[in-house]
Amino acid sequence: QVQLVESGGGLVQAGGSLRLSCAASGTSNSINVMGWFRQAPGRQRELVATITSAGNTNYAISAKGRFTISRDNTKNTVWLQMNSLKPEDTAVYYCAAAVPSDSGSDRDYWGQGTQVTVSS
Numbered sequence: 113q114v115q116l117v118e119s120g121g122g123l124v125q126a127g128g129s130l131r132l133s134c135a136a137s138g139t140s141n142s143i144n145v146m147g148w149f150r151q152a153p154g155r156q157r158e159l160v161a162t163i164t165s166a167g168n169t170n171y172a173i174s175a176k177g178r179f180t181i182s183r184d185n186t187k188n189t190v191w192l193q194m195n196s197l198k199p200e201d202t203a204v205y206y207c208a209a210a211v212p213s214d215s216g217s218d219r220d221y222w223g224q225g226t227q228v229t230v231s232s
Contacts, residue, residue, distance in 0.1 A: 147161055199232045
């Protein structure tokens with residue numbers, strides 16, 4: 113059983129910054145992909161950013177240029193540095209991880225989410 117613990121959410125003014133952190137525990141295997149998703153009220157969940165164990169990154173168009181995802185493979189930790197925050201960034205942010213099982217196939221795990229609120 114893999115647990116994802118998120119932290120760093122909060123309330124900020126537009127133009128401010130937040131740094132989200134997510135640590136995975138309960139596995140001795142390396143995590144193939146870690147990432148961040150978000151869901152705003154009345155909206156579908158959307159991808160924000162992902163990063164592979166090799167360091168390959170993928171960003172949503174709305175996040176690219178403002179957000180930076182990074183990870184520590186040894187600690188199984190992923191961060192999301194969010195700069196120049198906008199009110200439309202307001203959402204619950206979820207950490208996700210694809211963890212290889214003993215058989216080699218990945219299993220997806222999700223954190224409980226952390227609220228990010230950006231005021232104008």
